[in-house]
Amino acid sequence: MKIISLCLCALMMPLLLVAQQVKSPNGNVVVSFSLVDNGVPTYQVSYKGKPVIKQSRLGLELTPSNNDGIKPEDTNLMNGFKVSNTETSSFKEVWKPVWGETSSILNHYNEMAVSLTQEHPNRTIIVRFRVYNDGMGLRYEFPRQSNLGYFIIKDEHTQFAMAGDHTAWWLPGDYDTQEYETVTSKLSEIRSKMKAAVTDNTSQTTFSETGVQTSLQMKSSDGLYINLHEAACVNYPTMHLNLDDKNMVFESWLTPDAQGNKAYMQAPRTTPWRTLIVSDDARDMLSSNLILNLNEPCQYDDTSWIKPVKYCGVWWEMIVGRKSWSYTDEFPAVEIGVTDFSKAKPNGRHGATTAEVKRYIDFAAKNGLDQVLVEGWNIGWEDWFGHSKFKVFDFQTPYPDFDIKALNEYAHSKGVKLMMHHETSASVMNYERYMEDAYKLMNKYGYNSVKSGYVGNIIPRGEHHYGQVMNNHYLHAVTEAAKHKIMVNAHEATRPTGLCRTYPNLIGNESARGTEYEAFGGSNPDHTVILPFTRLQGGPMDYTPGIFETQLKNWSSNQSYVHTTLAGQLALYLVMYSPLQMAADLPEHYEKYNDAFQFIKDVAVDWDDSKYIEAEPGDYITVARKAKGTDNWFIGGKCDENGHKAVIKLDFLDKGKTYECTIYSDAADADYEKNPKAYSIIRKQVKRGDVLKINEARGGGFGVSLLVKK
Numbered sequence: 001m002k003i004i005s006l007c008l009c010a011l012m013m014p015l016l017l018v019a020q021q022v023k024s025p026n027g028n029v030v031v032s033f034s035l036v037d038n039g040v041p042t043y044q045v046s047y048k049g050k051p052v053i054k055q056s057r058l059g060l061e062l063t064p065s066n067n068d069g070i071k072p073e074d075t076n077l078m079n080g081f082k083v084s085n086t087e088t089s090s091f092k093e094v095w096k097p098v099w100g101e102t103s104s105i106l107n108h109y110n111e112m113a114v115s116l117t118q119e120h121p122n123r124t125i126i127v128r129f130r131v132y133n134d135g136m137g138l139r140y141e142f143p144r145q146s147n148l149g150y151f152i153i154k155d156e157h158t159q160f161a162m163a164g165d166h167t168a169w170w171l172p173g174d175y176d177t178q179e180y181e182t183v184t185s186k187l188s189e190i191r192s193k194m195k196a197a198v199t200d201n202t203s204q205t206t207f208s209e210t211g212v213q214t215s216l217q218m219k220s221s222d223g224l225y226i227n228l229h230e231a232a233c234v235n236y237p238t239m240h241l242n243l244d245d246k247n248m249v250f251e252s253w254l255t256p257d258a259q260g261n262k263a264y265m266q267a268p269r270t271t272p273w274r275t276l277i278v279s280d281d282a283r284d285m286l287s288s289n290l291i292l293n294l295n296e297p298c299q300y301d302d303t304s305w306i307k308p309v310k311y312c313g314v315w316w317e318m319i320v321g322r323k324s325w326s327y328t329d330e331f332p333a334v335e336i337g338v339t340d341f342s343k344a345k346p347n348g349r350h351g352a353t354t355a356e357v358k359r360y361i362d363f364a365a366k367n368g369l370d371q372v373l374v375e376g377w378n379i380g381w382e383d384w385f386g387h388s389k390f391k392v393f394d395f396q397t398p399y400p401d402f403d404i405k406a407l408n409e410y411a412h413s414k415g416v417k418l419m420m421h422h423e424t425s426a427s428v429m430n431y432e433r434y435m436e437d438a439y440k441l442m443n444k445y446g447y448n449s450v451k452s453g454y455v456g457n458i459i460p461r462g463e464h465h466y467g468q469v470m471n472n473h474y475l476h477a478v479t480e481a482a483k484h485k486i487m488v489n490a491h492e493a494t495r496p497t498g499l500c501r502t503y504p505n506l507i508g509n510e511s512a513r514g515t516e517y518e519a520f521g522g523s524n525p526d527h528t529v530i531l532p533f534t535r536l537q538g539g540p541m542d543y544t545p546g547i548f549e550t551q552l553k554n555w556s557s558n559q560s561y562v563h564t565t566l567a568g569q570l571a572l573y574l575v576m577y578s579p580l581q582m583a584a585d586l587p588e589h590y591e592k593y594n595d596a597f598q599f600i601k602d603v604a605v606d607w608d609d610s611k612y613i614e615a616e617p618g619d620y621i622t623v624a625r626k627a628k629g630t631d632n633w634f635i636g637g638k639c640d641e642n643g644h645k646a647v648i649k650l651d652f653l654d655k656g657k658t659y660e661c662t663i664y665s666d667a668a669d670a671d672y673e674k675n676p677k678a679y680s681i682i683r684k685q686v687k688r689g690d691v692l693k694i695n696e697a698r699g700g701g702f703g704v705s706l707l708v709k710k
Helices: 187-197 282-287 316-320 354-367 404-413 428-445 468-483 515-519 566-575 587-592 594-602
Strands: 002-011 019-023 029-036 040-047 050-057 060-062 081-095 105-118 123-132 135-142 150-156 159-162 167-170 183-186 211-213 216-219 225-231 239-244 249-254 263-266 273-279 309-314 371-374 417-423 449-453 487-491 506-509 580-582 607-616 620-627 633-639 644-649 658-666 679-687 691-696 701-708
Touching: 019 081, 019 105, 019 123, 029 081, 029 105, 029 123, 029 135, 040 123, 040 273, 050 273, 150 249, 167 187, 167 211, 183 187, 225 282, 273 282, 282 607, 309 316, 309 354, 309 417, 316 515, 354 371, 354 404, 354 587, 404 417, 404 428, 417 428, 428 468, 468 487, 566 594, 566 620, 566 633, 566 658, 566 701, 587 594, 594 658, 594 679, 594 701, 607 644, 620 644, 633 644, 633 691, 658 691, 691 701
Parallel strands: 309 371, 309 580, 371 417, 417 449, 449 487, 487 506
Antiparallel strands: 002 081, 019 029, 029 040, 040 050, 050 159, 060 150, 081 105, 105 123, 123 135, 135 273, 150 263, 159 249, 167 183, 167 216, 211 239, 216 225, 225 273, 239 249, 607 620, 620 633, 633 701, 644 691, 658 679, 658 701
């Protein structure tokens, strides 16, 4: 429901007046804009009187092109400007997300749009600032005009001059992967730590000794929490940040295409928003909706088909190495449409068999799970990896031991759906060739969600995962899926920038180092209390939690282990917010710890309200969430390798109601390395105002269910 939308003024500014200011609705965030020297646009930001962004340059550099009429002397959109107009306005509304952490979101900001004109050639750009109580967004806008129609961006030079040598939680800047361990260091230490931070991946392209990815979380020495990211990245490359570590100044660094160019533009157009979230309370960083608010409203008239999903699936055994995606070992090479699998000898390790999938369907039906993911169901996995093949999969032809018709009929008879899997092997042109038929196949058999993947180097060759071409592809897949009422969960895609508001069938992304890495050597215990401050700022993550048998050698030949306790895995269903949550372990492991599995069965995936109770980046997070359409609450707490004692005042519960409280916590002797499966379950009745005190072990956590007593 829109409350108010008020345009305050449209002022013609005298040409000599070059300093303007816009404040947040509560006055805490102040953005100042000015032209300096030879008409160089700059801005700065303060919070409660403290400098956050010191005076920083704005501007872009174009590529000369005879086709576009951009001469070498006309490539500069960085200086020579005069302010020709300034418009200010305020906006306030409450909107309702299709799914989310809360049932409604306040969108309240003050705005300033500064029109800048160059005389030679006569060109205009607009720099628009939207200032919220918890930060601001800025973007460039290119109105329709004769001297700036078609153009190519060589570089964007948006700066973020930090006010100090902050502590930062960062990933190496890379055009192709985000699957790195987060490094915690001072900004001045990034250069010295970069080499060790760049670990091997299937596709990676780092670009600088001081380049980092967004979302970048920082903390100043005087207690300000600062986050830099972007919002609404549409038809534009993903932004990274490159640090001048002598002056502590970040500058935007766009992902290039195969020719080295950054973005191809046609006016009228806008860039994505460059975002800043700032607060003196870490909890505000996690509850911020600034990035969602900077995206456009939902583009679909009918969203009734978009539903949050809790699922299990044929996946973890393959990740660990006990089973395989491939059907046979007989073919060193596979050609779709030519290779005949009907007479091939099965390798005996294939995971996606009819019998195995039925077992998972039965498990899902018995335990109230919505869907079953099946990876490795389709032909082509025998030689899919590492060969940079143009045509790997057709996304339609099942292996001989996967009866797609019978399995979907069996699942539907049990009240369960199968979840489709499309691994593109990064051959994007091939996927787009088959996409329509693949979606039609899903409609035929009643699938309503797909997990897609982009492992490997992108084809067309020379493009990167986070370039303009690929960002257009990811959105194309989502919008085409919507025509078939299909939800999309994309892995190895670019990091989210809030587009799930506009296209809510984008129900999940990976775009970070997920649980699978626990089978590849593990992730640090602080990993899941950093990601909510960084990766999750732009949208939910399909983290695939819920691993109970954390010591993998106990049931496979894999010598790795999951770097949390069992109770810590339960916490992830609350701490790692997503409307798409997987019970990722094997059915037999859940049956072994059925009393703890009850929490996964009970916990919701869609929420009316969320309260962040405690938070500190890399140390601990405690959050309470109210299940959609109920009076029931769930609480999750997760910590790093140092442990934590959570203190939770239940002042968010309804007055006059009694709740059946079940606490799933680490046992007194629990430890993520030495005793990960030691947990305790305590049941009692509680009411509003009561206090829970829960000890979290090293790498541990807890889950709490609060069900209204009937």
